[in-house]
Amino acid sequence: MKRLLSVVELGGYPNFTPLYQRHGYTVDAVASVRKATAQIRKTMPDVVVAEFNFQSDFRDRTSSLETLLATLERFGGARSIVFYDQEYAHQLERLTARFPIDHLLPFPVAEADVGAALEAIAAGG
Template structure:
């Protein structure tokens, strides 16, 4: 019997944790990390099947546009991992700029439509990354 696919929730600001039960119902083994640095350390050791993360922008970021750029850059070397971000609509332009440089497989504005989230994650369970 194979182990369930892993899903890493990176909760920094918005709070993706509200969907943990949904992730588990779909068959994902869920790991939660509150720090991007610790999340990067985890994914370098064992890349998960999916990362779900909060995306936000603050104008006082010194050397980056968003909270996730370091994490996204680290994930570019793990093409089998799918990346899903939740974001505030007000941050759409910044998200577009970041996603033009770094891979994001799906982005859902808040409030997240749970049926859309479920459909996306189910599809990712049944469609191997290499066939996309």
């Protein structure tokens, strides 16, 4: 069965777990990037869904998502869906210049958009 890792650090959007399950995924949910990287080391997911939360106090990176994407790059080819606040789109561009992200979805995130991203991933896109 396909695995999806859901990383909800701040939330503020609907719980998409039932949607992920309808698309055939076994869902592992964690509340921090630290826990997500530990989970990836144990079981590589097929898809990771995470938030981009810009953190201006980081000297050398834009957010903890950068750590997660570096871990994915190191351990294998999981596909990614990232939710982001349009206010920080320019900061997100710095991240996407370094790491591939399959689907970027701005807040507010609609279930239909997440479903479309999952369908595109299933179709190879």
